[in-house]
Amino acid sequence: MFKVMIVDDEPAIREGLKTIINWNEIGFEVVDAAVNGRDALQKFERWKPDLTIMDIRMPGMSGLEVIEQIREQYQHAHFLILSGHADFEYARKALGYGVDGYLLKPVDEDEMQDELRRVYGSLHRQQQDMIVHIPETPLYEKVEQFLGSSSASQQGEDILDLDWERYQIIILEFCHLHGEESIQLFAQLQKFSDCTSDQHHRLIFRAGQYIGLLTEKPYVQNHELIQLKEQLWSLLHAQPEIYLGASDVVSDQEDLRSIYQEALSFMGQRFWSDDHGVLSKELAEIWKKEESSAEAPLAGEWSDRLYYTVDIRNLAAAERVLNELCDVCWKARLSEREVKSLCSHVLSLALSRLPASVPGSGSAVQQCLSLIPELYAVSTTKQMIALVVSRLDQLLQSINHGTHESVMKQMTDFIQRNYSDNLKLELLAEIFNYNSAYLGKMFKTHTGESFNHFLDQVRLEQAKSLLAQGMKVHKVASQVGYANVDYFHSKFKKYTGISPSAYRDQESTDS
Known part of the structure; x- marks a missing residue:
C-alpha cells in the first residue's frame, strides 16, 4: 500500500475524499489529513507520504508554497492538486513544480480514481527501479539505527564502518523553534557535517526530540563547547536557545552506545544549567555528590x-x-x-x-x-x-511609596544613634506601630540579621573604637549598653576572637 495524505482547509472535502474513494482497492492508504499548509509540512515530515492530495488555495500558506518547500528536501514526492477554480496561472505554476495532476472541485469520483490509478502506476515503476538500484543508506541514518538499537551484540564496526581516531557525542536541544523553523533545522545543521576545514569527521543525526552530533574533534573544555554553540548559531536562520550535553571522548566504536546514553542523561539537568547552556559530566557529578534533602520545600x-x-x-x-x-x-x-x-x-x-x-x-x-x-x-x-x-x-x-523602606532606615538609624540604651524589639515595635514578631521578620529580611544580632554588632564595633582609645573595659561595657561586664567580655571575645583587654593592648602596641 502506498501512503496518502489529504490537505484541505474544508472539513467536508477532507472527510468526503476519505469516504467516496475505495483507496485500498486502488493500492493506497490514507494515513492522515492536514487542515492548512503549516500543518501539512509538519505531518509530511512525520509520515513522508507517497502521494499528497493538496488544495491549492488555503489561508496562510498556499498549496504551491507547501509543495515548493517539500520539494527542497523530497524531490520525488508526488502531488495531486485540487482547485475550486479553473485558474490557468495556478495550473501553469503547479505543472512547473512537477505535480502529477490538477483536478477541479467538486471532485468527480471517476476522474479522481483514474488519476489515482495513473499515479499508482508511476509509484509502482519507481518502486521497482529502487529495488533494482537500492540507494546507499545515509550514514546518519545508520548511526540513528545503531544508537537506537538495544542489541549489545551488534558491533559498531559492522554497521557504521567508521575509522575515526576518537569519538564524542554531543546532544543538542534547540528551544523555542516553531513550525517552519523546526522543520528546516536538520537540513541547516547538515551543513556542519559537510564542513571538513579542520580535517575532522563529524556527523549530525536525529536523537528523538534532540539533535545529535557525532564528532571526531573533541570538545572537552567549557569554552570549546561555547565556541561550538556559536558556530552552530552561525548556520541557522533563527537564533534559538541552544543547550549542549557533551559525553566523554572514547577511542572505540563499541563505546558509542554508552556515551550516547551519557550525553542524553546530561540533558535531564538542562533546567539547572548555567548561562552558557553547557551540560557536562561536571554538573552531573555535582548533582550526584550534593547531599540530597528528603523533604521538599513548603x-x-x-x-x-x-x-x-x-x-x-x-x-x-x-x-x-x-x-x-x-x-x-x-x-x-x-x-x-x-x-x-x-x-x-x-x-x-x-x-x-x-x-x-x-x-x-x-x-x-x-x-x-x-x-x-x-x-x-x-x-x-x-x-x-x-x-x-x-x-x-x-x-x-x-x-512604592517608601513607607516600609523608610521604617527600616529609621529603625537602623535609631539603633546607630541609641545603641547604648536598653533597646528592645518590643520598644521599637511600639514606636513604629508594628507587631513585634512581624517587625522582627521584616528587619531580618531587610538586613539579613536578627534585631539582637544587629544591635550587638553595632555596640561591639563602637566598643572596639573606644578600646582603641585606651578606655577601661568596664567603662566601655557601660558606655555601649552592656550593664554586665562579664556578659560584655564574652560577647566581645566571641565577636573578635580575643578579650577586650587584649584587643586594647594590641591596638595600643600597633599605634
Whole structure:
C-alpha cells in the first residue's frame, strides 16, 4: 500500500475524499489529513507520504508554497492538486513544480480514481527501479539505527564502518523553534557535517526530540563547547536557545552506545544549567555528590519569606529568597515541572497578601501574577528567577511609596544613634506601630540579621573604637549598653576572637 495524505482547509472535502474513494482497492492508504499548509509540512515530515492530495488555495500558506518547500528536501514526492477554480496561472505554476495532476472541485469520483490509478502506476515503476538500484543508506541514518538499537551484540564496526581516531557525542536541544523553523533545522545543521576545514569527521543525526552530533574533534573544555554553540548559531536562520550535553571522548566504536546514553542523561539537568547552556559530566557529578534533602520545600513557609521582602520593598532580598528556594529544590531533587509549580504557588501566596498591607495595589499584583504562564515556558532556573525579579521590580515601582523602606532606615538609624540604651524589639515595635514578631521578620529580611544580632554588632564595633582609645573595659561595657561586664567580655571575645583587654593592648602596641 502506498501512503496518502489529504490537505484541505474544508472539513467536508477532507472527510468526503476519505469516504467516496475505495483507496485500498486502488493500492493506497490514507494515513492522515492536514487542515492548512503549516500543518501539512509538519505531518509530511512525520509520515513522508507517497502521494499528497493538496488544495491549492488555503489561508496562510498556499498549496504551491507547501509543495515548493517539500520539494527542497523530497524531490520525488508526488502531488495531486485540487482547485475550486479553473485558474490557468495556478495550473501553469503547479505543472512547473512537477505535480502529477490538477483536478477541479467538486471532485468527480471517476476522474479522481483514474488519476489515482495513473499515479499508482508511476509509484509502482519507481518502486521497482529502487529495488533494482537500492540507494546507499545515509550514514546518519545508520548511526540513528545503531544508537537506537538495544542489541549489545551488534558491533559498531559492522554497521557504521567508521575509522575515526576518537569519538564524542554531543546532544543538542534547540528551544523555542516553531513550525517552519523546526522543520528546516536538520537540513541547516547538515551543513556542519559537510564542513571538513579542520580535517575532522563529524556527523549530525536525529536523537528523538534532540539533535545529535557525532564528532571526531573533541570538545572537552567549557569554552570549546561555547565556541561550538556559536558556530552552530552561525548556520541557522533563527537564533534559538541552544543547550549542549557533551559525553566523554572514547577511542572505540563499541563505546558509542554508552556515551550516547551519557550525553542524553546530561540533558535531564538542562533546567539547572548555567548561562552558557553547557551540560557536562561536571554538573552531573555535582548533582550526584550534593547531599540530597528528603523533604521538599513548603510553599507556605517560602511564600512568607518572599512576602516580607516585597512588603519592605527589597528587591535584592526577594532575589536572594528565590535563589535559596531553587537551591532547596535542587537538593530535594525536584523535577523541572515540580519546581515551576512550586514557585508559581509561592509567588501567588506571597502576592495575594500584599493588597491587605498596601491599599490600592490589587491591580498591580494581578498584573504581576500574569507572568505565571510564562514561568512554564522558561528553560532554566536562572531564566525563571530573572523573570520573577523583573516583574517584582515593576510591581514595586508601581506601589512604592517608601513607607516600609523608610521604617527600616529609621529603625537602623535609631539603633546607630541609641545603641547604648536598653533597646528592645518590643520598644521599637511600639514606636513604629508594628507587631513585634512581624517587625522582627521584616528587619531580618531587610538586613539579613536578627534585631539582637544587629544591635550587638553595632555596640561591639563602637566598643572596639573606644578600646582603641585606651578606655577601661568596664567603662566601655557601660558606655555601649552592656550593664554586665562579664556578659560584655564574652560577647566581645566571641565577636573578635580575643578579650577586650587584649584587643586594647594590641591596638595600643600597633599605634
